[in-house]
Amino acid sequence: MQTNNPSHILEMDNVHFSYAHQPVLEDINMKVSPGSFLGLVGPNGSGKSTLMKLLLGLLTADRGDVKLFGEPVKSFKQWSKVGFVSQKANSFNSGFPATVFEVVSMGMYGKVGLFRFLKKHHKQKVREAIAQVGMEEYMYQNIGKLSGGQQQRVFIARALVSEPDLLILDEPTVGVDAQSVTNFYEMLKELNVHKGITLILVTHDIGAMSDYVTDVACLNKCIHFHGNKETFEANREEMMTAMYGHDVSVIEHNHAHDHHDHSHDHDDLAGTRS
Amino acid sequence: MIEVFFQYDFLRYSLFTGLLIGLLAPLIGVFIVVRRLSLMADALSHITLTGIAFSLLLGRHINFFAGMNPVYMGMIFAVSGSVMIEKLRHTYRFYKELAIPIILSAGIGIGVVFISLADGFTTDLFSYLFGSVVAISRTDFIVVLLLTSVVAILLFLFYKELFFLSFDEEQAVISGIPRRSLHLMFIVIVAVVIGLSMQIVGILLVSALMTLPVAAAMRLAGSFKQMFLYAVIIGEVSVLSGLFTAFHMDLAPGGMIVVINVVILLFVLAFTSKK
Ligand SMILES: Nc1ncnc2c1ncn2[C@@H]1O[C@H](COP(=O)(O)OP(=O)(O)OP(=O)(O)O)[C@@H](O)[C@H]1O
Numbered sequence: 112m113q114t115n116n117p118s119h120i121l122e123m124d125n126v127h128f129s130y131a132h133q134p135v136l137e138d139i140n141m142k143v144s145p146g147s148f149l150g151l152v153g154p155n156g157s158g159k160s161t162l163m164k165l166l167l168g169l170l171t172a173d174r175g176d177v178k179l180f181g182e183p184v185k186s187f188k189q190w191s192k193v194g195f196v197s198q199k200a201n202s203f204n205s206g207f208p209a210t211v212f213e214v215v216s217m218g219m220y221g222k223v224g225l226f227r228f229l230k231k232h233h234k235q236k237v238r239e240a241i242a243q244v245g246m247e248e249y250m251y252q253n254i255g256k257l258s259g260g261q262q263q264r265v266f267i268a269r270a271l272v273s274e275p276d277l278l279i280l281d282e283p284t285v286g287v288d289a290q291s292v293t294n295f296y297e298m299l300k301e302l303n304v305h306k307g308i309t310l311i312l313v314t315h316d317i318g319a320m321s322d323y324v325t326d327v328a329c330l331n332k333c334i335h336f337h338g339n340k341e342t343f344e345a346n347r348e349e350m351m352t353a354m355y356g357h358d359v360s361v362i363e364h365n366h367a368h369d370h371h372d373h374s375h376d377h378d379d380l381a382g383t384r385s
Numbered sequence: 386m387i388e389v390f391f392q393y394d395f396l397r398y399s400l401f402t403g404l405l406i407g408l409l410a411p412l413i414g415v416f417i418v419v420r421r422l423s424l425m426a427d428a429l430s431h432i433t434l435t436g437i438a439f440s441l442l443l444g445r446h447i448n449f450f451a452g453m454n455p456v457y458m459g460m461i462f463a464v465s466g467s468v469m470i471e472k473l474r475h476t477y478r479f480y481k482e483l484a485i486p487i488i489l490s491a492g493i494g495i496g497v498v499f500i501s502l503a504d505g506f507t508t509d510l511f512s513y514l515f516g517s518v519v520a521i522s523r524t525d526f527i528v529v530l531l532l533t534s535v536v537a538i539l540l541f542l543f544y545k546e547l548f549f550l551s552f553d554e555e556q557a558v559i560s561g562i563p564r565r566s567l568h569l570m571f572i573v574i575v576a577v578v579i580g581l582s583m584q585i586v587g588i589l590l591v592s593a594l595m596t597l598p599v600a601a602a603m604r605l606a607g608s609f610k611q612m613f614l615y616a617v618i619i620g621e622v623s624v625l626s627g628l629f630t631a632f633h634m635d636l637a638p639g640g641m642i643v644v645i646n647v648v649i650l651l652f653v654l655a656f657t658s659k660k
């Protein structure tokens with residue numbers, strides 16, 4: 112951020128998006144300021160993951176502007192400033208013979224750059240990130256042999272290892288046990304408050320989330336609400352009824368099993384970044 | 386038994402080439418297998434056959450081609466084939482694997498037409514199909530050495546990007562890795578390695594040398610790096626013992642190399658399933 116000091120980490124201005132003529136997002140306006148912790152909620156199929164893909168540059172908006180750190184995503188280059196944990200993080204090929212250490216190292220690659228190799232201090236950072244999510248015991252274990260929740264932690268470590276300024280998490284706690292979820296939220300809060308990392312958390316767990324976030328956005332094709340948590344709490348019932356038709360605080364929801372054919376997912380990327 | 390390989394130049398070059406491809410084919414094979422592209426290697430090897438047939442056909446009519454090693458034409462075909470596969474994979478976004486049978490059958494079909502147009506090179510063709518112990522000249526060897534070095538350096542330089550792309554393409558793209566250009570580089574490398582390896586193992590069996598050692602290594606390895614190590618060891622053992630037995634028993638080396646690979650794989654499977 113030495114070149115410019117944008118007032119917003121993320122800006123979306125009048126963004127529209129459709130998958131093959133089926134509109135999914137309409138007129139999205141959103142601003143995320145540095146240091147905030149945004150909880151993004153909305154029913155299944157409301158376009159949350161799509162919105163995240165737009166701001167990661169994996170999809171291109173039909174209309175409107177998406178800016179990261181003050182720069183249009185199209186020309187944004189400093190991707191090591193952005194960490195992302197995908198909703199489908201654990202749908203990778205579980206037979207893949209890579210260790211936890213090797214997987215978390217991947218998070219460093221963008222920062223290290225082409226034609227360069229991980230140095231001692233990079234490897235130290237990898238170990239620290241693994242310790243941060245409490246997986247040091249499994250450092251040299253094969254990733255495929257871990258449980259779903261453990262794998263999820265490893266992917267969180269991978270997102271953290273490059274010390275991003277913006278961390279985007281798409282339903283990261285699916286498959287993680289209740290105690291670990293609490294620890295996980297504490298960890299996020301710690302990252303947000305003490306390290307000043309801006310967070311965007313997509314979740315269905317509105318109850319647990321609201322103890323930690325600073326801002327809330329409610330999405331269902333368009334943004335129904337976007338503001339600070341206090342305003343959200345005050346109007347919560349209204350918001351929930353508008354979005355879901357009734358007040359839902361905790362939605363039983365498990366995405367761990369709904370991955371589609373993996374090879375097709377890759378195709379989503381084909382047209383945009385690469 | 387081994388000494389004979391040093392007594393004759395042509396055998397020595399075959400031996401050295403064997404050593405190089407025993408290294409190269411399993412190295413690239415690791416990425417091919419984890420990216421689920423094993424069948425692409427097959428399609429490209431068949432396109433190589435088309436190029437070889439084309440070169441042999443030209444050689445009957447044009448002097449220039451008569452003196453050229455047909456493998457180079459094979460490589461040119463394989464590289465163009467790999468680019469076409471990429472285009473087709475893009476066209477059939479939701480049925481990517483369709484690209485492979487299209488290219489594979491087109492390759493064989495056109496190759497067969499070329500072969501029948503110029504009937505009468507069956508002995509040559511046999512050694513291209515199943516490999517040969519005596520196919521390598523000094524110039525060929527130098528080309529193999531140069532290309533092996535280039536490929537090895539590229540794999541080394543782009544190791545971490547290829548690793549990331551193989552494991553999790555979406556995340557790799559997000560982190561800013563140039564997916565398209567790396568993938569293109571990768572398939573071109575595969576085409577080149579096929580061209581190099583087929584002189585020893587033959588077109589029909591070249592993809593076996595890329596996948597079988599990796600299939601065995603996968604059962605043994607605890608990490609991605611170990612997979613390379615085991616795959617290369619198995620590749621070298623099979624190529625060397627295949628060459629020796631093929632020479633002494635007058636067999637096609639491609640066949641022996643694959644048989645040895647299969648035996649190793651069976652041993653590994655038997656051994657690892659007990660654990
Ligand atoms: N690759 C795709 N091709 C076509 N349509 C898609 C694709 N991905 C998502 N959609 C559609 O876009 C809409 C929004 O999907 P999205 O995944 O963004 O929802 P979401 O809010 O993340 O839902 P969930 O809570 O289930 O994760 C859905 O109606 C879905 O059917």
Ligand SMILES: [Mg+2]
Nearest residue numbers: 159160198281
């Ligand atoms: Mg989603």
